Amino acid sequence: MSQGVTKLIHKYLRHDKKFPHVWCPGCGNGIVLGALIRAIDRIGLEKDEIVLASGIGCSGRMPVYVDFNTLHTTHGRALTFATGIKLAKPSLTVIAIMGDGDATAIGGNHFIHAARRNLNLTAIIINNQIYGMTGGQSSPTTPYGSYATTAPYGLIEHAFSIAELAVTAGAPFVARGTVYHVETLEDLVKKAILKRGFAVVEVISNCHVQYGRRNNMGDPVTMMKWMRDHAIRVEKASSMSIDDMEGKFTIGVLADVEKPIYTEEYQKIREGAIKGRPTGGPGHG
Amino acid sequence: MNNGAVLTGEHFLNGDVACAEGALAAGCNFFAGYPITPATEVAERMSRRLPKTGGIYIQMEDEIASMAAILGASWGGAKAMTSTSGPGFSLMMENIGLGMMTETPCVLVNIMRAGPSTGLPTLVGQADVMQARWGSHGDYGVIAISPASVQEMFDLTIEAFNLSEQYRQPVFILSDEVVGHMYEKLVIPPAERIHRIERRKPEKRPDEYVPFMGEEDLVPPMACAGEGYRVHVTGLTHDEMGYPHMFHTTQERLVRRLVDKIRLNADKIIRLESDFMEDAKVVVIAYGCVSRSAREAVERARSKGLKVGMLRLITVWPFPTKKLRELAGRVETFIIPEINYGQVAYEVERCAGDRAEIVQVGIMGGTVHSPEDIYDVIEEFAQ
Ligand SMILES: Cc1ncc(C[n+]2csc(CCOP(=O)(O)OP(=O)(O)O)c2C)c(N)n1
Ligand code: SF4
Numbered sequence: 001m002s003q004g005v006t007k008l009i010h011k012y013l014r015h016d017k018k019f020p021h022v023w024c025p026g027c028g029n030g031i032v033l034g035a036l037i038r039a040i041d042r043i044g045l046e047k048d049e050i051v052l053a054s055g056i057g058c059s060g061r062m063p064v065y066v067d068f069n070t071l072h073t074t075h076g077r078a079l080t081f082a083t084g085i086k087l088a089k090p091s092l093t094v095i096a097i098m099g100d101g102d103a104t105a106i107g108g109n110h111f112i113h114a115a116r117r118n119l120n121l122t123a124i125i126i127n128n129q130i131y132g133m134t135g136g137q138s139s140p141t142t143p144y145g146s147y148a149t150t151a152p153y154g155l156i157e158h159a160f161s162i163a164e165l166a167v168t169a170g171a172p173f174v175a176r177g178t179v180y181h182v183e184t185l186e187d188l189v190k191k192a193i194l195k196r197g198f199a200v201v202e203v204i205s206n207c208h209v210q211y212g213r214r215n216n217m218g219d220p221v222t223m224m225k226w227m228r229d230h231a232i233r234v235e236k237a238s239s240m241s242i243d244d245m246e247g248k249f250t251i252g253v254l255a256d257v258e259k260p261i262y263t264e265e266y267q268k269i270r271e272g273a274i275k276g277r278p279t280g281g282p283g284h285g
Numbered sequence: 286m287n288n289g290a291v292l293t294g295e296h297f298l299n300g301d302v303a304c305a306e307g308a309l310a311a312g313c314n315f316f317a318g319y320p321i322t323p324a325t326e327v328a329e330r331m332s333r334r335l336p337k338t339g340g341i342y343i344q345m346e347d348e349i350a351s352m353a354a355i356l357g358a359s360w361g362g363a364k365a366m367t368s369t370s371g372p373g374f375s376l377m378m379e380n381i382g383l384g385m386m387t388e389t390p391c392v393l394v395n396i397m398r399a400g401p402s403t404g405l406p407t408l409v410g411q412a413d414v415m416q417a418r419w420g421s422h423g424d425y426g427v428i429a430i431s432p433a434s435v436q437e438m439f440d441l442t443i444e445a446f447n448l449s450e451q452y453r454q455p456v457f458i459l460s461d462e463v464v465g466h467m468y469e470k471l472v473i474p475p476a477e478r479i480h481r482i483e484r485r486k487p488e489k490r491p492d493e494y495v496p497f498m499g500e501e502d503l504v505p506p507m508a509c510a511g512e513g514y515r516v517h518v519t520g521l522t523h524d525e526m527g528y529p530h531m532f533h534t535t536q537e538r539l540v541r542r543l544v545d546k547i548r549l550n551a552d553k554i555i556r557l558e559s560d561f562m563e564d565a566k567v568v569v570i571a572y573g574c575v576s577r578s579a580r581e582a583v584e585r586a587r588s589k590g591l592k593v594g595m596l597r598l599i600t601v602w603p604f605p606t607k608k609l610r611e612l613a614g615r616v617e618t619f620i621i622p623e624i625n626y627g628q629v630a631y632e633v634e635r636c637a638g639d640r641a642e643i644v645q646v647g648i649m650g651g652t653v654h655s656p657e658d659i660y661d662v663i664e665e666f667a668q
Contacts, residue, residue, distance in 0.1 A: 069515050071351065074379055085361040088314075091511070092510060266341065270336040
């Protein structure tokens with residue numbers, strides 16, 4: 001292990017929390033955690049200033065290992081807790097980590113509303129295309145035709161594209177990366193944390209144990225190769241034909257726009273209310 | 286507090302609005318909710334008042350999110366509240382459990398309407414008493430307070446905040462549509478006369494602090510996010526350090542403490558109002574709006590020389606088991622009028638059914654017992 005990695009581990013992982021972690025060998029979750037920690041280290045955030053909130057799933061177990069303020073909440077609800085804590089203490093950097101089922105099935109409503117509402121939060125969604133923790137049931141991102149324990153004859157539903165969903169729901173910053181393109185991932189996570197506004201990073205990840213195994217990709221290397229061969233940088237994708245993009249997905253920054261931030265808008269309402277303006281808000285003073 | 290949160294003076298307001306004012310007077314600075322009759326006026330009042338007092342109001346996408354947001358806010362150091370009614374209360378159950386498991390102070394106001402399901406959205410009910418006690422899965426202790434007047438909506442909301450901070454858990458205001466919508470005089474005292482309890486903070490350094498170790502009263506001091514303690518908070522069964530520990534021994538210690546911190550402090554939490562009890566052979570037990578009719582019925586019966594007493598449950602949970610066991614020896618009949626098919630009556634039966642007659646006077650919802658309804662039953666049993 002390089003000295004740099006040892007230093008990061010020492011600085012950011014909880015010393016009193018006994019390892020090993022709960023994840024399967026080769027799971028992409030660890031790569032996401034690594035990218036997150038390096039991004040935080042590069043930005044230079046104080047550990048006390050960071051909140052990492054998660055829902056339930058393999059991805060949801062991430063917070064316990066890191067030495068931040070950490071909340072492991074209920075399935076699908078990470079963003080709603082994050083909303084409460086961010087509003088109560090806007091000075092904190094609040095990051096929510098979710099699985100694909102977590103964020104887009106049970107938590108789908110919270111996800112689109114968080115995108116619409118635009119608090120200054122970061123949402124990282126580990127999309128491994130399956131319910132990992134419960135043992136391989138289909139999720140809203142399981143591809144059409146693939147197999148899952150609850151789709152033994154092949155899935156007949158159609159998958160969400162999480163990043164595109166976030167763009168449509170109004171998130172001002174949306175990116176997609178993979179656990180294969182690690183440096184890009186770290187960069188995207190860093191950009192997302194630094195973004196002022198609701199920032200989403202969808203990370204295509206490998207659950208070779210529960211997804212890969214049932215779909216001819218039973219080991220992490222095969223799944224990583226699949227990511228390498230199917231990910232197209234957004235810059236390149238724009239010049240490709242629809243036929244060439246068939247079966248591929250884009251990685252990089254999909255949206256980066258400026259929008260009024262909830263806490264700042266609310267602050268204006270407060271100032272107005274204190275001055276005695278009965279109702280009001282932006283543009284309706 | 287001189288931020289305008291306490292509207293000292295005399296007012297003429299409804300119960301929902303008094304509840305909101307009570308919350309503000311208690312120091313509530315965060316409200317998340319979703320509109321629902323007959324609780325909407327609480328949210329509307331908060332949305333108007335909180336910006337002026339430096340607090341935050343947010344309308345969430347549903348009640349699941351509202352409950353979650355107030356838990357999050359509480360971990361951000363806020364005094365947080367939500368309000369709802371039947372259907373929304375059902376949706377909140379999941380995260381009520383998380384609030385209990387993670388010992389997160391907050392207040393949840395349920396202005397009860399008649400159910401099940403959408404039921405009678407605009408009309409009164411009291412059938413969420415058992416749901417308040419047992420609604421979320423797993424074992425935990427419950428504090429639920431039932432105001433019977435506009436003044437009490439104010440006073441007892443402050444009390445609910447104090448209890449939630451003291452025992453570090455969600456506390457319920459179990460009110461009803463009649464009390465929520467009724468207009469009465471409300472007297473708000475000067476800010477300095479309002480007794481506020483704040484959550485206990487750790488006195489130890491971060492490296493010595495054990496975040497889920499109960500103190501003498503079984504309640505652990507609470508370090509919130511950003512205070513230098515970097516606590517891990519989880520709905521999984523956790524050890525005293527807050528870390529998941531999937532063993533029955535840890536479960537045993539944790540859940541026993543969660544239940545016991547209410548059970549063993551019950552005498553300090555329970556609030557009852559008893560009248561005419563000295564020689565009473567018949568006792569009417571009531572709470573919320575029904576207690577107003579019950580009081581009138583009991584007073585009328587007394588004026589006619591009937592030996593009737595009145596016990597009003599100000600706290601519905603924890604249930605006054607000890608008190609009822611005591612009374613059961615000398616009281617022959619308990620009459621329980623309530624707007625449900627016998628939820629508190631069921632508890633009374635459990636405590637006193639072996640030694641006294643239990644008379645349930647249920648209405649299924651949509652209206653309140655008239656004093657005559659209750660008087661007639663008293664007369665039948667007190668002759
Ligand atoms: C309300 C509720 N329903 C169901 C579950 C069971 N459950 C736990 S994790 C999970 C799915 C996990 O899948 P995903 O969110 O994609 O995360 P992953 O495990 O793949 O990281 C489910 C259904 C639960 N914990 N809570
Ligand atoms: S089941 Fe899948 S997602 Fe969960 S730890 Fe194993 S590989 Fe990772």
